Amino acid sequence: MESAKEPKAIMKIEHLNATFQPAKIGNPHGLQITYLKDNSTRNIFVYHEDGKEIVDWFNAIRAARFHYLQVAFPGASDVDLVPKLSRNYLKEGYMEKTGPKQTEGFKKRWFTMDDRRLMYFKDPLDAFARGEVFIGSKENSYKVLEGLPPSTQGNHWQHGITIVTPDRKFLFACETENDQLEWITTFQKVISRPMLPQEYAVEAHFKHKP
Structure with missing residues (x-):
């Protein structure tokens, strides 16, 4: 009798997200699932013929x-909770970057x-990001x-962007x-939005991988 094997991953519902990604995965029924592992984003790409x-x-x-959100926020209405069930990415695509x-x-x-996590990968289908940058609000010097x-x-590409954070500048x-223009517009929308209380906690514990 085989001994029971431990699961390869345990994903907390609190940080779980799913979004359809047919073009990125190369399958019309492709789904990207993400969760946090040691405060870093982990990607899983799945698809099915059906x-x-x-x-x-x-x-x-x-x-x-x-169900999780109903328990976590007992006073919130369904109308408030539904937009939080899953989210699409604000933008994806290639840019060039340099180091710190x-x-x-x-x-x-x-x-x-x-949302407020800017992640970069060597390949779009990598499981883990090479690095993550927290993008806060203009009130907090972003x-x-x-x-x-x-x-x-x-830089080989000529259309530059500089992100200024309280700690350093990021060059793309x-x-x-x-x-x-599309990236700048996306960043401006995030930066112009005041930070929520829970986002300050994310910022405080954020780990940037150089």
């Missing part, structure tokens, strides 16, 4: 989230903006600037002016 199976899993995750010293060469990375500092070198470069 679209109904994937939709059922998506709805099951949303139902579990709804801003002397390293720029490297092309896949970026995902998930801002986005068009362009790069004059001394910047090593986009391939096209349209990409640059």
